[in-house]
Every structure is written in structure tokens, then in C-alpha cells.
Amino acid sequence: MQVKNRLTPFFENITFDREDNEMILNFGPQHPSAHGQLRLMLHLQQEMIVKAHPDIGYLHRGMEKMAENMIYNEFMPTTDRMDYIASSSNNYGFALAVEKLIGLEVPRRAKVIRMMLLEINRLMSHLFWLATTALDIGAMTVFLFAFREREYLMDIIEGYCGARLTHAAIRIGGVPLDIQDTFIAQLKTFLDKLPQNIKDYEDLLDTNRIWLMRMEEVGVISKEMALSWGCTGPMLRASGVAWDIRKEEPYELYDEVEFKVPYSDKGDNFARYRIYMEEMRESAKILYQTIDMYEECVKSNQTELMAHAPKYVSAPKLDIMTQNYSLMQHFVLVTQGMRPPVGEVYVATESPKGELGFYINSQGGPYPYRLKLRAPSFWHTGILTDLLPGHYIPDVVSIIGTTNIVFGEVDR
Amino acid sequence: MRAYKPKDNVQAKAYYTDRYYVSPQVPKLHVESDEIFAADLEAIKAKVDVLDAYIQVEQMVVFINPSDNYKVLELLRDECDYTQLSEMSAIDWLADRGGFEIFYQMLSMNKRKRIRIKMFINKGEAVNSVEKLFRSADWSEREMFDMFGIEANGHPFMKRILMPYDWQGYPLLKTYPLQGDEFAAWYEVDKIYGKEARDIIGPELRDTAKVDRYDSERFARLGHEVPKGTKITGNEPKNEQNYQEEGGVFMIKKFDKKDSVVVDDPQR
Numbered sequence: 001m002q003v004k005n006r007l008t009p010f011f012e013n014i015t016f017d018r019e020d021n022e023m024i025l026n027f028g029p030q031h032p033s034a035h036g037q038l039r040l041m042l043h044l045q046q047e048m049i050v051k052a053h054p055d056i057g058y059l060h061r062g063m064e065k066m067a068e069n070m071i072y073n074e075f076m077p078t079t080d081r082m083d084y085i086a087s088s089s090n091n092y093g094f095a096l097a098v099e100k101l102i103g104l105e106v107p108r109r110a111k112v113i114r115m116m117l118l119e120i121n122r123l124m125s126h127l128f129w130l131a132t133t134a135l136d137i138g139a140m141t142v143f144l145f146a147f148r149e150r151e152y153l154m155d156i157i158e159g160y161c162g163a164r165l166t167h168a169a170i171r172i173g174g175v176p177l178d179i180q181d182t183f184i185a186q187l188k189t190f191l192d193k194l195p196q197n198i199k200d201y202e203d204l205l206d207t208n209r210i211w212l213m214r215m216e217e218v219g220v221i222s223k224e225m226a227l228s229w230g231c232t233g234p235m236l237r238a239s240g241v242a243w244d245i246r247k248e249e250p251y252e253l254y255d256e257v258e259f260k261v262p263y264s265d266k267g268d269n270f271a272r273y274r275i276y277m278e279e280m281r282e283s284a285k286i287l288y289q290t291i292d293m294y295e296e297c298v299k300s301n302q303t304e305l306m307a308h309a310p311k312y313v314s315a316p317k318l319d320i321m322t323q324n325y326s327l328m329q330h331f332v333l334v335t336q337g338m339r340p341p342v343g344e345v346y347v348a349t350e351s352p353k354g355e356l357g358f359y360i361n362s363q364g365g366p367y368p369y370r371l372k373l374r375a376p377s378f379w380h381t382g383i384l385t386d387l388l389p390g391h392y393i394p395d396v397v398s399i400i401g402t403t404n405i406v407f408g409e410v411d412r
Numbered sequence: 413m414r415a416y417k418p419k420d421n422v423q424a425k426a427y428y429t430d431r432y433y434v435s436p437q438v439p440k441l442h443v444e445s446d447e448i449f450a451a452d453l454e455a456i457k458a459k460v461d462v463l464d465a466y467i468q469v470e471q472m473v474v475f476i477n478p479s480d481n482y483k484v485l486e487l488l489r490d491e492c493d494y495t496q497l498s499e500m501s502a503i504d505w506l507a508d509r510g511g512f513e514i515f516y517q518m519l520s521m522n523k524r525k526r527i528r529i530k531m532f533i534n535k536g537e538a539v540n541s542v543e544k545l546f547r548s549a550d551w552s553e554r555e556m557f558d559m560f561g562i563e564a565n566g567h568p569f570m571k572r573i574l575m576p577y578d579w580q581g582y583p584l585l586k587t588y589p590l591q592g593d594e595f596a597a598w599y600e601v602d603k604i605y606g607k608e609a610r611d612i613i614g615p616e617l618r619d620t621a622k623v624d625r626y627d628s629e630r631f632a633r634l635g636h637e638v639p640k641g642t643k644i645t646g647n648e649p650k651n652e653q654n655y656q657e658e659g660g661v662f663m664i665k666k667f668d669k670k671d672s673v674v675v676d677d678p679q680r
Contacts (some may be wrong), residue, residue, distance in 0.1 A: 057574040063584055064559075069590050070423040100469050101438060227495045230548030242522050336428060343438025345469045346517055346528065348498065359517065361503055364435025366426050374499040374517075382551040411574060 022050065027089050029058050033136045033397045036407030038381065040396070042388070049396070054381050067371040071337025072098055072164035072172060075371075082168035082375060082409040085128050086121035088157075089351040090409075091170040096251060097347040097358035098172045101340045102312050107304035109297040110174035111252045116187070116290045117160070117169055118252075119283045123194075124153045125352035125404075126276045126283075130201060133273075133401035135212050145290040149190075149197050156186050170325075172338075173313035174306035184291055192283050198277060205273070215270035219387060219399040222267060229386070230379040233354025234279065235403065238272040240265035241329040257289045272402040312338040337366030346374075353377055353404055375409035418507030421586040434455070440466040448523050452492050459487055471526045478531040482540045485516060485529065489545055494518040494527060498548040500553070502560045504586045511535050512562055516542070534560070541566040559584035591618040 027040035035056030043051035063082070067075050079094045080087040092114060099106065106114075131146035154164045159180050161169040169175065206210045221231065226239040236243055242263040246254040262278035264271035307313055314324035314333050342364040348357040356378025361370040380403045388396060417425070443453050443465050449472040453465050456474060460483055463475040476484055488494040499517040506512070512536040518527045523538045532540060541564035543549045553564040554573040561582040563570055571577060580595045581588055597615035605613055623631055637649050652669070 001486045010434045057572075060574040062583055065588075065590060068586075103438075211568070223549075228499060228547040230496055230546070232498075240523065248521070248524050336426065339426075339433075339435065341436040343440075343468060344473075344528075345438070346471060346499070346526065347469075348519075348526075355498065357499055357517070359499060359501070359515070362438075365429075367424050370503045372499060378551065379548050382548065385550075386547065 009375045021045075026403060027396065029055075030406060033403060035132065035302070035400060037411070038400070038405070038407065040384070040388075042393075042396070044393070047392050049388050049391055049393070052384055054384045056324070056381060056407070056410050059407045061412065063412040064371055064373060067368055069367065071366045072340070072368065073333075073337065075368075076171070077166065077168040082167055082373065082412060083125075083353060083356075083377070083406050084165055084408045085406055086125035086168045086352045087165060088117045088121045088169050089125075089356065091168060091349065092118055093347070093349045093356045093358050095170050095172045096349060097345055097360050098340065099307075100347050101343060101345045101360055101362060102309070102338075104173055104307045104312065106174050106307050107302065108253075109178075109294070109302045110294045110305045110307075112290055112297055113175045113179055114170060115252050115254070115257075116179070116287065116294070117157075117167075117175075119287050119290070120153055120157060120187075122283045122352045123280055123287075124150050124157075126280050127400075129276055129352075129404045130273075133398070133404075134201075134205065134211075136397050136401045137211065139204065139208070139211065139345055142201055145197065145200060145204075149194070151223070152186075152190050156183060156190070156366065159183065171306065171313075173309065174304075176305070178303075178305060179294070184284060184294070187287065188291065189406070191284050191287055195281070198280055202277060212270070214394070215273055215402075216268060218269045218391065218395050219278070220268045221383065221387060223265075225383070226267070229383040231354070231377050231383060232379075233350065233352070234275045235354060235376075235380055235383075237261065237263040238275050239267040245348055245355060249348070251349060253290075253293065254286075256293070257286050259283075259286050269398055269402040272404075276404075288407055312340070339364055339366050348374070351376065353406065353409070354380065356409075373409075373412050375412060377403075377405040377407075377410045381405050381410050414524075418586070421507050422589050424584055424590075433604055438468055440468050443467055443472060446472070448525055449527075452488070452525075452527065454489060455492055460484055471528055473528045473530060475530050475532075478533045478537070478539060481514075481516070481529070481531060482542055485518070485542050485545050487516055488527065488529075489657070492520070493522050494520040494525075496521070497548050498526070500542075500549060500556070504560065504584065505532075506535060507586060511537070512537060512560060514556075515666070522612050538563040538565050540564070541559055543567055561585075593670070608677070 002191060023044040025042045025044055027042055029037045029039040039055040039058070041053040042049050061081070063078055066078060070078070076091055076094060079090040082090045127146045127150040131143045131150070134142035134146070157167060158164050160177070160183060161167045219236065223238045223240045226236050226241065231239070240263065242261050246259040247261050259282045262275050262282065264275060306316065310329050314320065314330040320330045321328040340362045342362060344359070344361040346357055346359045348355045355374065356376060357374030359372040359374065360368050363369040384399070384403070387399060391399065414627065416614065443449050446467060449467060453462065453472065456462055460480040461477055463477070465472065465474045470593050472564050481491070485497070496519040497516060498519050500515060503513040503515070511532055511533070513530055513532050516529040518529065539562060541553055543553060543564070543566070551573060553567050554571060556562050557564065557570055558572040558575050559582060572579060575583065581593055596610065597618055598610065600616055601610060601613050628638050628640060628642045628644055635650055635653055638644065
């Protein structure tokens with residue numbers, strides 16, 4: 001028998017018999033299609049939603065607070081836990097923000113490796129999105145296919161940094177390691193197969209009647225609404241704004257590679273799905289180009305992986321082991337932490353989900369005075385308030401799917 | 413003169429700073445150095461008072477009076493083409509200056525420019541909500557209220573967003589400890605078992621790194637294991653730990669500490 005205590009629920013999941021004949025459905029926080037801990041309070045008239053109230057905070061770990069109590073390098077692995085589907089992109093966003101604050105120039109070889117990691121992460125995230133959304137809608141085959149491909153990418157990443165999900169693969173000032181010997185060969189094998197794989201998914205979905213019924217004309221976000229709600233990334237591009245930070249405010253070497261920014265003016269679930277598919281193709285294109293760039297770096301013998309800035313970045317391992325001054329500097333940087341200049345910076349990068357921004361206010365100490373994480377999924381969850389009314393219960397699942405929210409970064 | 417350290421700031425602090433260390437500054441540029449920003453600043457200056465303005469790390473920072481925030485954001489959206497409010501939040505300056513700094517991070521997609529509007533409010537003051545201009549401020553302002561306790565006038569639903577509705581205290585204040593305060597330690601105990609069970613259960617252990625050597629309920633000491641719940645006096649016997657299987661493994665002879673001899677003769 002259950003011991004009576006306050007764990008006994010206060011309310012049932014459904015409330016009937018209200019005066020206005022409205023039903024209140026409590027969707028989540030443990031719903032498999034909520035992609036994490038999303039609680040949605042839905043007011044229903046028959047099966048139509050008249051009011052939606054997303055409730056978040058179930059995964060709140062206080063990362064901004066933690067950041068104020070950590071030295072800059074210490075915070076890097078914590079950023080992994082934001083968007084844990086593509087964690088290198090978070091590492092990168094933070095590293096770039098600190099580098100801009102300090103004014104560091106990263107060596108070219110490190111930039112190329114970073115771009116490779118970022119695009120692999122984008123592919124991983126988009127494949128994961130496709131798999132889970134297709135599964136929510138009932139397309140089990142696509143789920144298995146997409147997870148298989150994602151597995152290859154995770155193997156490559158695992159070979160690079162030893163982790164499959166929480167990579168911590170990027171450091172402030174560069175990357176810690178060169179890519180392993182098999183990296184390029186593995187990546188090329190994967191990329192050569194990818195177009196056929198994407199075509200397989202499309203063959204299964206593009207003309208699938210069920211998929212089209214669940215996707216077309218469902219969850220339409222107008223351009224004004226997307227802008228007003230702070231939507232970014234695929235959510236914004238599906239609503240008719242061709243805004244990609246990689247293109248418009250290029251960081252790393254994105255101004256040297258050729259790629260297109262797919263966008264659509266439909267704004268519905270299907271448009272978002274098409275954009276994810278096209279972006280995978282563009283990512284593959286970028287990856288091919290970065291492989292060439294990497295080989296050029298090898299040929300021209302550019303071996304530097306970390307920026308040279310003794311005040312902020314530890315010297316290479318060889319120097320630390322052989323030179324006393326480098327060892328002392330390293331010791332101070334590890335125990336006390338680097339002290340960036342006084343000032344503030346807001347740096348936005350294009351993560352797979354949208355604009356990932358880091359606002360850092362530094363007062364010259366080894367701990368940031370204030371760090372604000374601008375996670376795209378936060379607003380992509382908020383928009384559900386305005387988006388869901390007028391839709392029916394099954395649409396909720398497909399709309400949450402295409403918003404591609406990850407609760408690690410909604411709640412931070 | 414000794415450096416001023418606010419006493420009510422309980423965040424981690426540098427344990428050593430060189431007395432002659434002077435922090436460098438992130439360079440600030442004049443707004444005139446960028447044509448687009450200069451034009452935007454003129455437009456803002458025509459409407460409201462601007463306290464300070466400069467360009468830092470490719471973005472313009474404009475300081476305004478807190479009462480003008482709605483006007484300025486409306487102007488930026490409708491006339492200067494800053495169509496998106498990417499981010500807004502506050503910075504706690506209670507100890508140094510007795511208030512909060514609030515920033516609005518704006519983005520213009522056509523101009524490819526970003527502006528940060530900043531303003532200072534005193535403790536206990538509220539800000540004007542900009543939720544009518546940008547829907548994204550709906551959740552940002554709630555988050556700001558949740559984390560700092562700054563209310564936004566005219567917001568339709570000023571409730572906590574990340575923390576539970578019945579939480580007390582504002583986590584991002586510098587006076588709020590990282591592990592949470594007294595209220596936080598009892599919150600879940602009260603919620604699940606009731607206040608009357610406080611004596612039986614005790615406060616929640618919120619320091620994740622804390623290890624109690626005398627607590628045999630939750631911790632075990634390697635090499636000194638005792639049955640769960642035993643009262644530890646400090647004289648418990650040492651348990652020998654053997655990590656190798658009996659009989660050894662392939663190529664490796666079993667190492668037995670009892671049979672081994674410690675050679676301490678340096679002349680051997």
C-alpha cells in the first residue's frame with residue numbers, strides 16, 4: 001500500500017466540468033513527445049486548443065549562477081549541458097565570446113578543425129531532429145535510419161575527443177588536439193554516403209500521405225510573429241527571413257566557404273522540415289571544403305592549434321614540460337584563472353537550433369561578473385503560447401517536434 | 413588604499429590579486445567611427461536623452477534613462493529597422509551602486525548591426541514592460557523577475573518562469589549563495605513530507621561536493637567500510653582491499669601484500 005504523504009498528486013491530469021465546458025489537459029512534464037521536461041497546460045474546446053500555457057524550469061540548473069562562481073576555462077564543460085545534442089556548438093559560442101572579449105586571434109588550423117566540429121555537430125543535431133520528429137509522427141523507419149547515420153558521426157567525434165555527447169572539444173584560444181589520423185577518411189566515407197541517405201529519408205517522407213497531413217499547413221508562423229518572438233535559425237528561415245549568422249556576420253572561416261542559406265516563406269511544419277533537410281546538404285558541402293582547407297594547412301606546415309597569448313592561454317604542453325616560465329604561467333592560469341579585460345561583449349553564433357548568444361560582463365576578475373546565455377530554444381518554446389491556439393491535439397506533437405527545442409538550453 | 417570589496421557579495425572571489433595589477437579595458441570607440449550607428453544614435457538623441465554612447469566589440473552601447481525604454485525600443489523597431497529583441501536581462505550592482513543595470517540586445521537584420529540599450533534602475537524600482545513591442549520580452553521579463561525580482565509594469569503575467577511559483581529569494585542576486593539559502597534547504601522537505609517532518613529528515617544537502625566522514629548512511633570510506641547506519645567513532649578496523657582475482661590473471665602473478673617484502677636498504 002502506498003504510504004500517504006504529499007507525493008500523492010494534488011490534481012489529476014485532466015479537469016472536466018468547468019463552467020464554460022472547457023477541458024484542461026496537462027501535457028507533460030513527462031510526455032515522450034515533449035522532448036524533455038516541457039509541461040503544457042492546454043485549454044481545450046472539444047479537441048481544439050484555445051489557450052496554451054507552456055511551463056518550463058524542470059531542468060533548471062542555474063548555469064548563469066554557476067558561471068559567476070567558476071573561472072572561464074572551468075565553465076567550458078558546463079556549456080556542453082545546454083544543447084547536449086550538439087554540444088561543440090555551445091563550447092564554440094562560449095569560446096568565441098571570451099576570445100572577442102580578450103581580442104585573441106585563433107590559428108588557422110584550429111579554425112578549420114573548429115568548423116569541422118561545428119558542421120559535424122549541425123549534422124548530428126539535424127539527424128537527431130529528423131529521427132525524433134519522425135518517430136513522434138509514427139515513421140519508425142526514418143528514426144532507425146537517421147540514428148544509424150548519427151552513430152557514425154558520434155564515432156568520429158568520439159575518436160577526436162573521447163566523448164559522444166558532451167564533447168568539451170574546444171578551448172578558449174583554439175582546440176586542444178589535432179584531428180586523429182582516421183578522421184578525414186572516416187568523414188569522407190560518411191559524406192560520400194550522405195546524399196543517398198538524405199534521399200532515402202526524403203523518399204520515405206516527402207510524398208508520404210500521413211507525413212504531409214501532419215506537416216503541411218500546420219503550425220504556420222508568420223514572418224512578423226517569428227521576428228517578434230525572437231525566433232532564429234531554421235524557425236526564422238522557414239518563415240521567410242533568410243538570416244544565417246554564418247553568412248551575415250561570418251565568424252571563423254565561413255566567409256571562405258561556399259554554401260547556400262535555404263529559406264521558405266510558408267512558415268509551416270513542412271517548410272521547417274525541408275529546411276533541415278537542405279541544411280544537411282549544405283553542411284556536407286561545407287565539410288568537403290573544410291577537408292581541403294585542412295589539407296592545405298598540413299601542406300603549408302601550419303601546426304599551431306592554440307593562440308599565443310601567455311596572459312590568457314597556457315603554452316603548448318611541450319613548453320610547459322620543458323620551460324620553467326611556461327609552467328609557472330600554466331599554474332597561475334589553472335589555479336587562479338585568466339583575467340579578461342574590463343568590458344562587456346555579446347557574441348552570437350549560429351548553432352543548429354538558432355542564434356546562440358553569450359553576453360559576458362567582465363570586471364577584470366577571474367570570474368565573469370555576469371554571464372547571460374541566450375539560448376534559441378527558450379523563445380522557440382515561448383512561441384508555443386501564441387502558436388498552439390487554433391490547432392488540434394495531434395498537431396501539438398508535430399509542432400513541438402519541428403520547433404526542435406532542447407530542454408538543456410531552455411532551462412539552462 | 414585597500415580595494416573595496418562589497419561584503420554582501422557571496423559569489424566566488426579571486427583569492428589572490430597582485431596589489432599593482434591594473435585590469436586592461438576592452439577598447440571603446442566613438443560612435444562617429446561608424447556611419448550607421450551614428451545615424452541611429454542621432455535618431456535616438458532626437459527623441460530622448462542619451463547619457464552615454466560608444467562602440468564596444470562591433471556593437472553600439474547606448475545608455476538611456478529608465479523611463480524612456482519603451483520609447484527608444486519603439487523608435488528602434490519602427491524607424492531604425494531593429495526588428496528583433498535578441499535578449500534582455502539585468503546585472504546586479506546592488507552592492508556597488510544600489511541598483512540594477514538592465515540591457516536590451518537589439519538586432520537589425522537589414523543593416524547587420526546590433527545595438528545594446530542599457531539603463532540603470534535603483535533598488536525596488538520597476539521597469540516599463542516592452543512586451544507590447546516584442547513578444548519575446550514576455551518570457552525575458554518573467555525570467556528577469558524570477559532571477560532578480562525586478563518587476564515589469566504592464567506585463568500580462570508577471571510570474572516566475574524557471575523557479576517554482578512559491579519560491580522565495582532571487583537566485584541571481586550577488587547576495588544569494590550558490591548552494592541556495594535556508595529556504596532552499598527546506599523547500600523539498602516541506603513540500604514532500606510536510607513541515608512536521610523537518611526534525612526526522614533534516615535539511616536538504618545542497619553542497620554537492622560535501623562529504624561527511626562520520627555519516628555512514630550516505631557515505632562510505634574506502635578501506636574503512638562499516639555496515640550502513642553504524643555510529644562511527646574513528647577506531648573502525650581497516651578493511652584490506654584486494655582488487656585482483658584469486659589465482660591471478662594471465663601472465664600476472666597474484667600480488668599478496670602479506671608475502672611481499674618492502675626493501676628499504678638503499679645499498680641493496
